[in-house]
Amino acid sequence: MAQASDLKLFQDAQALENFTDKQIRILIAAIDIFSEKGYANASTKEIADQAGVSEGNIFSKFGNKQGLLDAIIEPVVSMVFPQTIASLLDVETNRTPVSLHAFISDFMINRMRFLVENKKVLKIFIAELAYNQETRTHYMQSLPTSFLKDLKSQLNTMKRNHMIVNWNNDEIMRLIWSVIGGAVIDYLFFDRPIAKIEVTHMIDALVRALSR
């Protein structure tokens, strides 16, 4: 069911200011339908009907169908990565060098909260990434390099202090996002709730896996 709370990300980004009531209803309906059947399988007529507005209204505000998708996805990429950096820097300033456990649990808890708050929108984003090469390269190149640099310098410090395994940074990062991603997909696509104890387990597992 379509809900105004699916717009959490837009509120945070103060992106709703230039939208009328009807245009917001279009966004809600589009998020709902895109997340159910995928962008390519959704028609603008269907979205307009569910939103209770005329089809033309979609185009006068968003230009075309792709513009509607972009309006939904843009806040994801413009907020996910900066927020993650912020959370990392926060850990870093508290303790140096950061403990592996603190590093991983902060990262995980932060991202899990974000996930739950933006379920449908993230589902659309992930599905679209899986679906075609163009979208993939387009959005991945916008992944800020500063984000990756901060993460990697953290890992390098921990390696120097013999706190973690001496793998490539890419491998370490992949292991972390694999474990998070597995739970995310289970939650988003197979409706399996994530219990608190499971998050604890995943953190412990990652700490054991990466400790040296």
Added chain:
Amino acid sequence: MAQASDLKLFQDAQALENFTDKQIRILIAAIDIFSEKGYANASTKEIADQAGVSEGNIFSKFGNKQGLLDAIIEPVVSMVFPQTIASLLDVETNRTPVSLHAFISDFMINRMRFLVENKKVLKIFIAELAYNQETRTHYMQSLPTSFLKDLKSQLNTMKRNHMIVNWNNDEIMRLIWSVIGGAVIDYLFFDRPIAKIEVTHMIDALVRALSR
């Protein structure tokens, strides 16, 4: 680029016997195009052109567009899971109880080989699973319960012998397929090759993470 080797799975399944040369070319073209832009964004005209056949030929053999997708995906579900069972039973008969390391490394190496051999077809399958709810429930319910039962009984044995952590089986299995899946997605969707050393690292990481 479209290649006959993309049909590996079909050869294994002896599924090519009832196909003519032109129909095989249709399959190759469809695998190529579906994996690039997604099923919903591909047109039958486009597939026919790339295969160098008439559009009608697609429909006389496969009935409709969905039938073409089914013909591509069916061998995946009918072979992936049975093969995995076979590999597991193979480990089991060699040693009882199986060592955690043997269990995980057999599982991983087996699945990695399958992955590399069926890259494009798996990409289509995964993307379609991500894209719409219907496909997801349709294919997941065909996941043989015997497969899961065998896996879980293995895990229970290892738990009884205090070889692994005392989590829910679902959690343990999710951790394993998360780590594998992360590498799979990196390989399939972001074209990152998987080095041998990385597989070793992943196996070690899982053993450390799950050992008790």
Added chain:
DNA sequence: AATTATATTGAGTGCTCACTCAAACAAATG
């Protein structure tokens, strides 16, 4: 060679789609 069976063609069909645009409506401003 004649006949039957199967494979392939490609122009044609109806339908759905994203998108347009002139007109109607509403809100704000002087």
Added chain:
DNA sequence: CATTTGTTTGAGTGAGCACTCAATATAATT
């Protein structure tokens, strides 16, 4: 109230889509 500015409408349009089918080519059988 009059005018401007912005919003919303919905019938209409052309393009592209999956799919049909009668005709033709090819292969198999007798």
